Amino acid sequence: MQRPICSVFIATSVDGCIARPDGRIDFLDGVQLEGEDYGFAAFYASVDALVMGRGTWDVVNAFPEWPYEGKRVVVLTDRPAEPRRGETIASGGVVSLLERLHAEGVRRVYVDGGVVIRQFLAAGVVDDLVLSVIPVILGDGVRLFGAGVPELSLTLVESRSWPTGLVQLRYQRTWRT
Amino acid sequence: MQRPICSVFIATSVDGCIARPDGRIDFLDGVQLEGEDYGFAAFYASVDALVMGRGTWDVVNAFPEWPYEGKRVVVLTDRPAEPRRGETIASGGVVSLLERLHAEGVRRVYVDGGVVIRQFLAAGVVDDLVLSVIPVILGDGVRLFGAGVPELSLTLVESRSWPTGLVQLRYQRTWRT
Numbered sequence: 001m002q003r004p005i006c007s008v009f010i011a012t013s014v015d016g017c018i019a020r021p022d023g024r025i026d027f028l029d030g031v032q033l034e035g036e037d038y039g040f041a042a043f044y045a046s047v048d049a050l051v052m053g054r055g056t057w058d059v060v061n062a063f064p065e066w067p068y069e070g071k072r073v074v075v076l077t078d079r080p081a082e083p084r085r086g087e088t089i090a091s092g093g094v095v096s097l098l099e100r101l102h103a104e105g106v107r108r109v110y111v112d113g114g115v116v117i118r119q120f121l122a123a124g125v126v127d128d129l130v131l132s133v134i135p136v137i138l139g140d141g142v143r144l145f146g147a148g149v150p151e152l153s154l155t156l157v158e159s160r161s162w163p164t165g166l167v168q169l170r171y172q173r174t175w176r177t
Numbered sequence: 178m179q180r181p182i183c184s185v186f187i188a189t190s191v192d193g194c195i196a197r198p199d200g201r202i203d204f205l206d207g208v209q210l211e212g213e214d215y216g217f218a219a220f221y222a223s224v225d226a227l228v229m230g231r232g233t234w235d236v237v238n239a240f241p242e243w244p245y246e247g248k249r250v251v252v253l254t255d256r257p258a259e260p261r262r263g264e265t266i267a268s269g270g271v272v273s274l275l276e277r278l279h280a281e282g283v284r285r286v287y288v289d290g291g292v293v294i295r296q297f298l299a300a301g302v303v304d305d306l307v308l309s310v311i312p313v314i315l316g317d318g319v320r321l322f323g324a325g326v327p328e329l330s331l332t333l334v335e336s337r338s339w340p341t342g343l344v345q346l347r348y349q350r351t352w353r354t
Contacts, residue, residue: 014308014331014348015322016193030330121314131191135333135348137298139326145192149316153207154191156312156342165333169344171191171312 003098005108006125008117009043010144011132011166017141018114023059027136031164038132038168044071047110049101051076051120056113057087072106076116094123114144121149128172129154135165180275182285183302185294186220187321188309188343194318195291200236204313208341215309215345221248224287226278228253228297233290234264249283253293271300291321298326305349306331312342 011028012018019025031038049072052060057075060067066085073087076097081089090097101109111120120126154171161167188205189195196202208215226249229237234252237244243262250264253274258266267274278286288297297303331348338344 014306014346015326121316129191133346135331135351137322137326137329137331139298139322139328140324145314145316147317149192149314151316152314154312154314154342156338156344159336159338159344161333161336165331167333167336167344167346169191169310174312 013138017138019142053113053116186307190315194315196319230290230293
């Protein structure tokens, strides 16, 4: 299969939560630093398209401004949805979506949202993963990982810490020769 | 309350597992390195006592040799247990155990095993946490954290990576002034 590279760039608490049970992400406030984006802009510039789930899309739709202007956005959902800012609504399997995107010239995809990231992990198509670990244990929350995801051996590419206590772990899937 | 410092030193997969569903920890094999203990001996030398749960104790009892010779070991369990190598069997609350240990001169405790670590987190008595992150997503497994643990703000003390891909995150609880 020819498909785009699939990349994850996400922040979690030490206990692996990407949000509180009600969806709030206020625990990220503690690492906000003027002029520091922890590599996000460079990562974002490197992707041709975003694939997100319904949950992330609903959150972003409530923002006053669409943050993805000029970037191809695909919303992966099996429920009816009305695109409002040029998004593509897609349903069905991850692999067929990736084949379509590749045929359209997309070479690297930013996979966002817990459900969609787990779908991509389950399909075995996540190529790299940037995890920004926030120095807090939340206890309760929406967890990034969980049962049902297949085992995936990773190679550490880089690890870096900031004075805010954020540690960023950059992994690639391990290619066995 | 006067109590010993309570420290956690544990390895997890990227998705927060400390073992496979059947208890196996073979995923640690990939980071074994001749002469490299990732700081464990220095940490172990700094504690006066270990507190472990029934699960960890059962595993260790099956070893041909008792690995804790010369170190005070407390097994926290509500089920009957027969100490075999000088362990203390304790039941009941974490706080009263820590008060007893402090009265006996114990100043730093190594808290081991998922259940007991969560009990100590729930009691709000974990002071520092060394997490060694192994470069693999396991998918299914015994998770270190979970719901029911209260929120805990952490301060990053150090982060370090090794050529094996292991990243060690050293945190202390955040003391607010």
